[in-house]
Amino acid sequence: MAKKPTREERDRMCTRKRRYATQADALTAAAILGVERNRTAYRCPLCGRWHLSSVR
Numbered sequence: 557m558a559k560k561p562t563r564e565e566r567d568r569m570c571t572r573k574r575r576y577a578t579q580a581d582a583l584t585a586a587a588i589l590g591v592e593r594n595r596t597a598y599r600c601p602l603c604g605r606w607h608l609s610s611v612r
């Protein structure tokens with residue numbers, strides 16, 4: 557079991573991010589921004605929506 561995120565971590569991984577209803581929505585948004593090659597969508601364990609994350 558992962559440790560509980562702190563408020564700071566929640567802000568970084570969820571609260572400050574744009575939310576998408578579905579993975580397709582998130583990836584479409586990334587494509588519109590032209591950043592689909594270095595973004596990935598993940599299902600957020602905090603809000604149950606999807607966010608985009610940078611890929612290195």
Ligand SMILES: [Zn+2]
Nearest residue numbers: 570600602603
């Ligand atoms: Zn979230």
